[in-house]
Amino acid sequence: MSVAVTSDRADLLALCEKAGLAAVHLPCIAVSPIEEGVAVARRLGREANRIVITSIRVPALLWPEGMPPAPCSAVGPRTAVAVTDGGGRVDHVGDGGAEALLATLPPGDGMTLYPHAAAADPTVLAGAASAGIECVAVYATEPVAPADTPVDAVLFASPSAVEGWGRSRSLDGLAVGAIGATTANRLRALGREPDVIASTPTFADLLATMKRHLLHEGSLR
Numbered sequence: 001m002s003v004a005v006t007s008d009r010a011d012l013l014a015l016c017e018k019a020g021l022a023a024v025h026l027p028c029i030a031v032s033p034i035e036e037g038v039a040v041a042r043r044l045g046r047e048a049n050r051i052v053i054t055s056i057r058v059p060a061l062l063w064p065e066g067m068p069p070a071p072c073s074a075v076g077p078r079t080a081v082a083v084t085d086g087g088g089r090v091d092h093v094g095d096g097g098a099e100a101l102l103a104t105l106p107p108g109d110g111m112t113l114y115p116h117a118a119a120a121d122p123t124v125l126a127g128a129a130s131a132g133i134e135c136v137a138v139y140a141t142e143p144v145a146p147a148d149t150p151v152d153a154v155l156f157a158s159p160s161a162v163e164g165w166g167r168s169r170s171l172d173g174l175a176v177g178a179i180g181a182t183t184a185n186r187l188r189a190l191g192r193e194p195d196v197i198a199s200t201p202t203f204a205d206l207l208a209t210m211k212r213h214l215l216h217e218g219s220l221r
Helices: 010-018 035-045 057-061 078-083 096-102 122-130 159-166 181-189 203-217
Strands: 002-005 022-025 029-033 050-053 069-076 089-093 113-115 134-143 153-156 175-178
Touching: 002 010, 010 203, 022 078, 029 035, 035 113, 035 134, 050 078, 050 096, 050 175, 057 069, 057 078, 057 134, 069 078, 078 089, 096 122, 122 134, 134 159, 153 159, 153 181, 153 203, 159 181, 175 181, 175 203
Parallel strands: 002 022, 002 153, 050 069, 050 113, 069 089, 113 134, 153 175
Antiparallel strands: 029 134
C-alpha cells in the first residue's frame, strides 16, 4: 500500500516506512517566513519567560544560531527534540495539539511567547491571547498542487494541504486521513468525509490510525 505524505516535511517519510507503508512524498504546501513576524518573535524571545513551540520548523526559523534561555513548552516529543537540537531547554511536553498544550502551561510570571503559523486555528489563538500570551505569526503555508504519482491513501496534516491536493487531484478511491478537526472540516467542506481522524493531532497518531483502518479494510496483509 502506498500512502501520500502531503506535508513539506520529508522527515515524515521514515515514519511511514517504519510502519510498513510505502511512503510517497507529494507536498501540497509551500512554507515561507513572515519577515516582520520573525523579527518581532526574535525580539520578544529575548524577554520571554516561556516559549511555546508547536512546530519543528520554528527553532531553526527563528533562532538558527541558538534559542533564548527561556524554558520551552513543546507540543510533542519530536518538537521537543527539535527545540533541544536548536539549543533550547524543554521542561514541558504535551501529548495533544496546540490547544491542549496551551491549556496545560506551567504557572509562572512574565511573558509567554507563542510563535505560530499564520493559518493556526483562530479559536486557539483567541484563547491564548485572552490568557495574555503573545501570539506572533512567523510563517505562512501556501497550497500547491502535488504530482500525479498514484497512491492508495493520503494523509493530510493541514487544511492548506487539502486545498493544495484539490488543485490537481481527486480523492475518489483513496483512503483519506486528517490530523485533526480543522483539517477534517476542510475535507467535509469539499464534500469528502475523512476515513480516519487522528485521536490526537500528531502525525504519528494519524499514521497509526490510518494503518489500523487499512488493516481493518483488508488493504494490508
